[in-house]
Amino acid sequence: MKRLIASVEDEPAIRDNYAAAFAREGYTVRSYGNRAQAMAAFASRLPDLVIIDISLEDEPEGGYELCRQLRSLSAELPIIFLTARDTELDAVSGLRLGADDFLTKDLSLAHLSARVNALFRRVDALRKPHEATQIIKRGPLTLDSERMQVEWEGQVVLLSLTEFWIVFALARHPGHVKNRQQLMDAANVVLDDNTITSHVKRIRRKFQVIDPKFDAVQTVYGMGYRWVE
């Protein structure tokens, strides 16, 4: 059965382009222009993945509200914010509401479908039993590349997809310095330096919630970051 992707986007041209792209990938796509339409449809059937724009027609922050309502309906449903808004505050707000990823619209369609595929892979992996081959262990860090899940000292660290890929890129080769471009490529995103910096900052903070002494992600000034064991 084809997976159902719901796209909530008030710009018809973008909406239709995304729909066409996802249809090409073999997904069923339903598009909605505003929050009311989307919620009415979701009430009867939940899609397998939702892509939400933050500002929806007459609601400048309608996407956030929609995300909150969806999370209350399902804890596992993958949610991606895809928006023209790129401020730090928007990203933090979206991820705090439980979105799996926060993407800006300059992302290419290829990158977008890579993310969608990755999220579906994670959903599938979570349903299957553990496969040890996909697990990387680095000291207290346990990294499951299939489920896209990270544990630190046995506790799950809730990372967004982008954050996961950054940690994955760093931890796969500890001690190697990854520059920003490399991290962007790994995360399938086009971001500027400051956004990478704030992503790294967020990652450190999430680990520090579990372990206040966490300092495995090190900055090499002028070059990038590296994982230190």
Added chain:
Amino acid sequence: MSLRLKLLLLGLATLVLPWEGTRYAREMESALREGEQDSLTQVAQSIASSLQGQTHLLYRDSAPPVTLGPFDLQPVVLTTQPYLDGYPDEWPRDKTAWRHYPNGNNGGFGILTGVFERMLYVLLDVHDDKLVFDAVGANPLDSSTLGERIWLGFTGPDGMEHQVFLSATGAGPVMARRIETGEYRQQTAVTEPRINGAWQPSPAGYRVELRVPLSMLGDRFGVLIDDRDRQGEPATSYGMLSTQDLHTQGRLIAASPDLTTYLSQFLQPGLRLAVASSDGRTLAQADALGQATELGPEPGILARLYRRLLDEPKAHRAIDATAAIYDQKHQQTIGQLRVTQTGERWLTLRDRALTRMLNITLITTIIAVVLMFVFAARLAVRLSRLRGASESALTREGLITTFPETGASDELGDVARGFSTLLGRLNEYTGYLRTLAGKLAHEIRTPLTIVRSSLENLESEGISDGARVYLDRARQGSERLNGILVAMGAATRVEEAIAGAERTRFDIVAVVASAVASYGNAFPHRRFVTDLPSEPIEIEGAPDLIVQLLDKLVDNAVDFSPPGAAIIVRLRSELRFVVLAVENPGPPLAPWIRGRLFESLWQSRTDRDSRPHFGLGLYIVRLIAEFHGGSASAANLPGEAGVSFVVRLARA
């Protein structure tokens, strides 16, 4: 002309007050004078009418003279008592009062008569080529020893004629003598002590000064000179008496001494009463003009100064009034009364008012000028403060938030508030311009997404190779457009990053060293030289931002230097700052761009390259430097060989 000077001049305009006051004082003075004049005329008229018919007081004989005969004498009224010494010093200098009697063609004498109190004074000035005195010790009646002799002839109060003579044996006091005929017709010269005087030689001849009590005199008086050139010689007689019988020919037109007494009873301090004959000669006067009028203390120094400034040099200090004395019996005017009053009275009154007014206006003027000066000084200070604020308001992005004087309720406050509003609007506008790029980037992003996603979809549609070329071009164009959007939003994102940055203490030497180490790979066509201190220097801030700052400076240095050039990164420590400098060889900065280099959306690049530039790089440098409590500046290297960008950061 400064504001201060202008207001000072305005203050001097209050000097019109004393000027106007002076005019007012003059008017007051003339009004007072008129009043005094009127009352003085009244006084004169009443005294004059009390003298009506009292001809004997004025002229002693009953008939007032109509015209002056050749031998008539009319004594002047003397103001001082002549000292009987034979010199004319104490006498009035008026030549018209003299009467002259010639001695043929050979000399003659002049006579001046005057009245002082109850005495008639006579001054004789005799022209005589040879002065001959009587022989010493001789009998004055011995005709063989006679010298010059002066005869006085007069009538007594009873009308009897009398003759006395004056003779002297030398210069000095002289006494009159009367010839008396005894029982046996023998003649003796009896001294008449009431008539005395002095005899003195003069260059032209001799002078005799003498006095006669008016009580001895009736209405006739005359003088006869016996001129001799040798003792005992027959005399040449000439003068006012008949040469035959010494009969008195002329009249003595003098007022009764009682007239002065009579006038004295009307006298008051500051007043002079004078009676003149109808032809204008003064007959008698009572004078108290010089006596001080008791109106108050002596005028002060200021008052005297004012009077000197105000009064014309020949001001009429006194007023006088005349009234005719009419005689009913003779049906004619027999004389006139002149009353003179000193001006001291109203002058003192005027001066007192004037002094007070001038003092007040002087004080007012001084206070006004001082106040205006102080006010002007304060105004100037406020204005210069305002000017200073308005000058410095726009040097840096219009960030003035408080403006001086906005609390003041006057016009300057209005100006300040106007400025403040203007700056506020300018600030808003600058802010709008600054965020415009970010807003624009955001708005363009949606249509750009449409273009890019459409192109990507188009790619999947299986198009011909010929069409693919155009598709690639379209995609490249949209990528470039996207790069531009990212650059446009950079300033906003840096501002956000700065706002959200966490401060930590870190060693800036290590951060700079590690950052510079990476530039060699990034820019293979430049050499990077570091000049760093060996000791670590700790500062408080965000190391990420410092790296970003260095990135921008190095980026800039690479852009403006030729390939193969050496870019020098220096770090040195000062007392309170760490100084980071990036130097590159290349074209020097024009002086006019140096101040604007670090402003938002400003750039001096004229060459074109593939990357978008929005003049944000150095603006970001400035923002980061300011976040670290420092500043950024740029200067040319010595010899204009290149440019040095210097950033100061506060030490921890």
